[in-house]
Amino acid sequence: MRTRFSILALAVAIAAATPFSINAAEKKYGPGVSDTEIKIGQTMPYSGPASAYGTVGRLETAYFEMINAGGGVNGRKINLISLDDSYSPPKAVEQTRRLVEQDEVLAIVGQLGTLTSSAAQKYLNVKKVPQILITSGAAKWDDPKAFPYSTFLYSPYRLEGQIFAQYLLNNKPDARLGVFSQNDDAGRDYVRGLKDGLGDKASKLIVKELTYETTDSTIDSQIVTLKAAGVDTLFVMTTPKFGAQTIRKIAELGWKPLTYLSAVSTSLKTVLEPAGLDNSKGLITALAVKRPDDPRWENEKDVQDYKAFLKQWYPAGNMADSSNISGYMAAFVTVKILELCGNDLTRENLLKQATNLTDLAAPLLLPGITITTTPTRYTPFSQMQIARFDGTTWVPEGPLISANEP
Structure with missing residues (x-):
C-alpha cells in the first residue's frame, strides 16, 4: 500500500507541475515584458538642428497605437517610450541610460541619427541591450563582431x-x-x-x-x-x-x-x-522606396495602406516626407520581429530574429528590393535606383x- 500510495502521490505531483513547466518553457521574458506589455524605447531629435526628423518617432508611436488597437502582438500591447535627445550625443547617452536603467525597456528600437546612435552604441553593447533598426546608414552598424547588438534599417x-x-x-x-x-x-x-x-x-x-x-x-x-x-x-x-x-x-x-x-x-x-x-x-x-505621392504607385496596396494609416492615425504626417516612410517601415519591421519572437521575448531572441530576416517584403520598398539580414551581415539591402x-x-x-x- 505504501508503495502504491507513493507512486500515486508522485503521479499527482507530476501532473500538478506539468502545466506550470509547459508554461515556463513557452514564455521567456526579458526586461519590460509581461503577459500584457512589451516595453521598448528610443531617442529622437524632437528639438535641435535635426528636429525635422522628429516626425519619425511620432509616426512610430502612432503605428504602435494602431497595432495596439487591433490587439497588439500576440496579445501584448507595445509601449514605446520615445525621448528627446536634441540630436546631442551626450543627451542621447543620458536618455538611453534612463530607458535601460529606469524604464527597463526590452530594447532600443528605431533610434535615429548617426551621431546620437553612435554615442549610445558602446553602452548598449556592453549592457547587451539590443539597439535594432537604427535609422542611419553608417557603415558601423554592420559590424557584428565588434557591436553584435546594433543593427540598422536604412540604405547604407x-x-x-x-x-x-x-x-x-x-x-x-x-x-x-x-x-x-x-x-x-x-x-x-x-x-x-x-x-x-x-x-x-x-x-x-x-x-x-x-x-x-x-x-x-x-x-x-x-x-x-x-x-x-x-x-x-x-x-x-x-x-x-x-x-x-x-x-x-x-x-x-x-x-x-x-x-x-x-x-x-x-x-x-x-x-x-x-x-x-x-x-x-x-x-x-x-x-530604395516608392514615393507615395507619385501617381505611378497610387494603385499599389502598400501605398494605399500607408495613405489610410496617415489619414486615421497620423494626420499631421506629410505623405511626401521621406522621414515618415522611414518611420513606417521601421515600425512595420519591429512588429514583424516581435511576432517572430513568439513567447520568447528575451533580448537574446529579439536580436536573433532581427539578424535572421530573409527576403522580408516591407511596405513601400521598390519592386525587387527586400530585407535580408544574417548574423554575419547586418546590411538590410544593397540595391537602389537613381x-x-x-x-x-x-x-x-x-x-x-x-x-x-x-
Whole structure:
C-alpha cells in the first residue's frame, strides 16, 4: 500500500507541475515584458538642428497605437517610450541610460541619427541591450563582431555613394566634381563610398572637397567656394536643414551644376519645398522606396495602406516626407520581429530574429528590393535606383543599381 500510495502521490505531483513547466518553457521574458506589455524605447531629435526628423518617432508611436488597437502582438500591447535627445550625443547617452536603467525597456528600437546612435552604441553593447533598426546608414552598424547588438534599417551611406559613382562614370565621366558633406561618420561614409565607386578616377574627377558642422548657422561660404573652383557636378550629403540651404544658395548664385542630393535630404516637405521646388528641379538622388505621392504607385496596396494609416492615425504626417516612410517601415519591421519572437521575448531572441530576416517584403520598398539580414551581415539591402526631381516628384531613371560595400 505504501508503495502504491507513493507512486500515486508522485503521479499527482507530476501532473500538478506539468502545466506550470509547459508554461515556463513557452514564455521567456526579458526586461519590460509581461503577459500584457512589451516595453521598448528610443531617442529622437524632437528639438535641435535635426528636429525635422522628429516626425519619425511620432509616426512610430502612432503605428504602435494602431497595432495596439487591433490587439497588439500576440496579445501584448507595445509601449514605446520615445525621448528627446536634441540630436546631442551626450543627451542621447543620458536618455538611453534612463530607458535601460529606469524604464527597463526590452530594447532600443528605431533610434535615429548617426551621431546620437553612435554615442549610445558602446553602452548598449556592453549592457547587451539590443539597439535594432537604427535609422542611419553608417557603415558601423554592420559590424557584428565588434557591436553584435546594433543593427540598422536604412540604405547604407557607402552603398549610396557607390551607386552615384556608377551613375557618374556612365553618364558624365568627364565631370569636375565637388564634394560637400557633413563632418561626421555619416558624411565620411558617403564620401568613402563615392571614392570607392570612382576607383582610380576619383583623384582626377574630384576637384574640391568641403565639409560643414551641424552647429554651423549657414553653409553659404562653402557653396560659393565650390562654384569658384569650377565645379560642374556636386555631390551633397547634408541633413534637411542644410540641404535646403544648399539648394537655395546654388539658385541664388545662378549656378547650374548637376547636383546629387543624398537620400536623407530628399523630403519634399522639409527640404525641397523650403528650398523652392523650382530651385530643386533637376536634382538627382538614389532611392530604395516608392514615393507615395507619385501617381505611378497610387494603385499599389502598400501605398494605399500607408495613405489610410496617415489619414486615421497620423494626420499631421506629410505623405511626401521621406522621414515618415522611414518611420513606417521601421515600425512595420519591429512588429514583424516581435511576432517572430513568439513567447520568447528575451533580448537574446529579439536580436536573433532581427539578424535572421530573409527576403522580408516591407511596405513601400521598390519592386525587387527586400530585407535580408544574417548574423554575419547586418546590411538590410544593397540595391537602389537613381531618380530625378521634375519639380513635382522624384522620377525613377533607369533600372535598379546594385553595389556591394567593400
